[in-house]
Amino acid sequence: MTQTAAILIIGNEILSGRTQDANIQYLAKRLGEVGIRLDQARVIADDVPVIVSNVRELAKTHSYVFTTGGIGFTHDDRTALSLAQAFEVEIEENPTALRLLQDYYGDALNEARRRMALIPVGATLIDNPISKAPGFQIQNVFVLAGVPSVMQAMFDSVVGRLVGGAPILFAAVSCGLPEGILADDLALLQGRHPEVDIGSYPYFKLGVLGVSLVMRGIDAHSIASATQDVMDMIKTLGGDPVVE
Amino acid sequence: MTQTAAILIIGNEILSGRTQDANIQYLAKRLGEVGIRLDQARVIADDVPVIVSNVRELAKTHSYVFTTGGIGFTHDDRTALSLAQAFEVEIEENPTALRLLQDYYGDALNEARRRMALIPVGATLIDNPISKAPGFQIQNVFVLAGVPSVMQAMFDSVVGRLVGGAPILFAAVSCGLPEGILADDLALLQGRHPEVDIGSYPYFKLGVLGVSLVMRGIDAHSIASATQDVMDMIKTLGGDPVVE
Numbered sequence: 152m153t154q155t156a157a158i159l160i161i162g163n164e165i166l167s168g169r170t171q172d173a174n175i176q177y178l179a180k181r182l183g184e185v186g187i188r189l190d191q192a193r194v195i196a197d198d199v200p201v202i203v204s205n206v207r208e209l210a211k212t213h214s215y216v217f218t219t220g221g222i223g224f225t226h227d228d229r230t231a232l233s234l235a236q237a238f239e240v241e242i243e244e245n246p247t248a249l250r251l252l253q254d255y256y257g258d259a260l261n262e263a264r265r266r267m268a269l270i271p272v273g274a275t276l277i278d279n280p281i282s283k284a285p286g287f288q289i290q291n292v293f294v295l296a297g298v299p300s301v302m303q304a305m306f307d308s309v310v311g312r313l314v315g316g317a318p319i320l321f322a323a324v325s326c327g328l329p330e331g332i333l334a335d336d337l338a339l340l341q342g343r344h345p346e347v348d349i350g351s352y353p354y355f356k357l358g359v360l361g362v363s364l365v366m367r368g369i370d371a372h373s374i375a376s377a378t379q380d381v382m383d384m385i386k387t388l389g390g391d392p393v394v395e
Numbered sequence: 396m397t398q399t400a401a402i403l404i405i406g407n408e409i410l411s412g413r414t415q416d417a418n419i420q421y422l423a424k425r426l427g428e429v430g431i432r433l434d435q436a437r438v439i440a441d442d443v444p445v446i447v448s449n450v451r452e453l454a455k456t457h458s459y460v461f462t463t464g465g466i467g468f469t470h471d472d473r474t475a476l477s478l479a480q481a482f483e484v485e486i487e488e489n490p491t492a493l494r495l496l497q498d499y500y501g502d503a504l505n506e507a508r509r510r511m512a513l514i515p516v517g518a519t520l521i522d523n524p525i526s527k528a529p530g531f532q533i534q535n536v537f538v539l540a541g542v543p544s545v546m547q548a549m550f551d552s553v554v555g556r557l558v559g560g561a562p563i564l565f566a567a568v569s570c571g572l573p574e575g576i577l578a579d580d581l582a583l584l585q586g587r588h589p590e591v592d593i594g595s596y597p598y599f600k601l602g603v604l605g606v607s608l609v610m611r612g613i614d615a616h617s618i619a620s621a622t623q624d625v626m627d628m629i630k631t632l633g634g635d636p637v638v639e
Contacts, residue, residue: 164596166433167611168423169565172416175438179412189410191445194419194436197594201435223574225595226582256575263578282604300599321413330467331500334507338470350441351469352408355544360526367411 154214154315156182158192159205161220161230162297165194173299174219181306186316186369187215197221202233210237210292215313217306220297222286224266234289235271245270248285255283278308288312317369322378323395325363326385329353333362336384344377346370363395398458398559400426402436403449405464405474406541409438417543418463425550430560430613431459441465446477454481454536459557461550464541466530468510474538475531479515482533489514492529499527522552532556561613566622567639569607570629573597577606580628588621590614607639 158178164170175192182189190213195201202221209216221230235242248268252260267284270276277286277293279301286295286305295305330353341349347368354361366377378394385392402422408414419436426433434457439445446465453460465474479486492512496504511528514520521530521537523545530539530549539549574597585593591612598605610621622638629636 163592163594163611164609165419166423166436167563167565167609168420168425168427168433169567169609170596171420175409176412176415179410181412183412189412190440192410192438196434223578223595223597225574225578226585227594259575261575261579264575266578281599298597298599319411321411323413330469331503331505331508334467334469334510335505341470348407350407350471351467352414353467353542355525355542365408365411365413367407 154187154313155190156187156215156217157190157209157213159202159209159216159218160192160194161197161202161218162194163197163227166196174297174302177299177303178217178219178306181310182315183319185310185313186318187313188319197227197229199229199233199236202229203237206234206237206292210290214291216292217295218292219295219302222267222284222294222296224263224284230294231269231271231287234274234287234292234294237292238271238273238289240272240289242269243272244268245274245276247276251283251285277305280304280308319367319369320371320374322366322374323363324378324381324385324392325354325361325395326390326392327359327361328385328388328390329360330362332388332390333364333384336388337364337381340377340380340384344373344380346373347377349377349381398431398557399434400431400459400461401434401453401457403446403453403460403462404436404438404541405441405446405462406438407441407471410440418541418546421543421547422461422463422550425554426559427563429554429557430562431557432563441471441473443473443477443480446473447481450478450481450536454534458535460536461539462536463539463546466511466528466538466540468507468528475513475515478518478531478533478536478538481536482515482517484516484533486513487516488512489518489520491520495527495529521549524548524552563611563613564615564618566610566618567607568622568625568629568636569598569605569639570634570636571603571605572629572632572634573604574606576632576634577608577628580632581608581625584621584624584628588617588624590617591621593621593625
C-alpha cells in the first residue's frame, strides 16, 4: 500500500507573486527518497476558514499532510489556530514549548514571542534547531515553518516518524529530437514498461528545442531496462541520446 | 466585485521534485497587475480523473482558472481530453488549429503532431507565437502550455480577454529587528489600516535575521500612509527601516 502525501503552502507572499516558493520542490524530493508519493500541493491564503477546510480535506484523503508557513507570532500567522479548529481541539500554552522559548529568549521573552508556545491540545512538538519556535504534528498533519532553511531542519527532525516505502528512483535521457517525432514510439514503449512512469518534457535551452524523457519507478532493474529502450529508440529515430 | 483566479499546474515533473515550478509566480504577478486576486494554486498529477475534478471545482468557485502543462501530444499529455470531460463536451479536430499546424510543419505534420489540433468543442483558441500549437479557453478556464516561455507568450495573448480591476500595489520595508519585537505594534498598525493587507515575513540572509513587512492593496495613498507608519514604528523600536 503506497503512502501518499499532500503539501499545503500557507502564504499570501507566494500568491502575490512577491516570493518564489522553494518548499514544494524540497519536500517533493525528500518524500520521494523515503518512498512517499506526493499527490498534490496547494498554495493557499493566510485565512483561517481557508486553512481549516483545506487541512480537513487533505488530511482525510492522504497518509500525510505537510503545511509550511504561518507559525510565527504576528497578526498574519494563523496556522496553529486553524489546525486546532480543523481538528476541533483547544489551543493551549504548551509547557515544553514554553520552556524551549524561555531557555532561548531569557528575559527577552515578551508576550508576542510567548504566543509561539500556543499549540493545539494533543499535538506533538517538532524540533526547530534554528530559531527554536517549534512546529507540531497533529494526527497525520505536520506543521512546519515557512522559511526554507527552518522548514528543512524541521523536516529532518520528523522524517524518522514517517512510514514510507521503497525510494522513488529516476533516470533521465535528453535529446534534440522534437516530441512530435518521438510521441508514437514513446507511447508504445510506455506500454511495454507499465511499471515505469515515463514522462516527456519538452524544453528550450539557449534557443534549442529538445525533450527530456524521465523514467520514474521503484525498481532499479525496470528503470534501467526502460532507459535502455528509450536510448535505442532515440538512436533509431536519428537522435543522439544524452543521459542527464 | 473583485475578480478571483486559481492556478492549476498539471505536472508530475513538479510533484516529483525534479523540476522547480516557475509558472505560479509569473501568473501571480501578472494577475496582480490587472487587478485579479489569485486565491489559490494547485499542483496536481497528469491524471484524467484528478484533472477533471479539480477543474470542475475551481471553475465553479473562481472567476478565472489558468491551467499549465499537458497540452503536447505524448502519452502523458492529457489536459485537452480532461477539459472536454470536465465540461461534458466532445473533443474534435479544430480546423483553425489544424491549419496553423499545417502551415508550421508542412510535410512534417505527422499523426502525433496532428493530435495537437484536438480541442474541446466550443473552446476558443489561444495563440502560441513560439511553438504554434495553440492553447484554448473553455468557459472561464484558460489552458496554457507548461514550458514557461510558451506559457508566458500565451498569457500575453489572452490577458486582454480578462476583466480585472485596479492593479494590486505593493510596498515593502525591511529591518533587522526580530518579529518578536514588532509583532504587537504591527498588529495595532494593521488595525489602523484595514484597507491595506500587511504581511510580515522573517528571513535569514547571509546568516542575519530580519523581517520584511509588505503592504498590499489597491489604493496608492493608503499604502503610502501605512508604509510611513511602518517606518516610524521601526524607528521608534530602535530599528533602521530600509525600503525594498
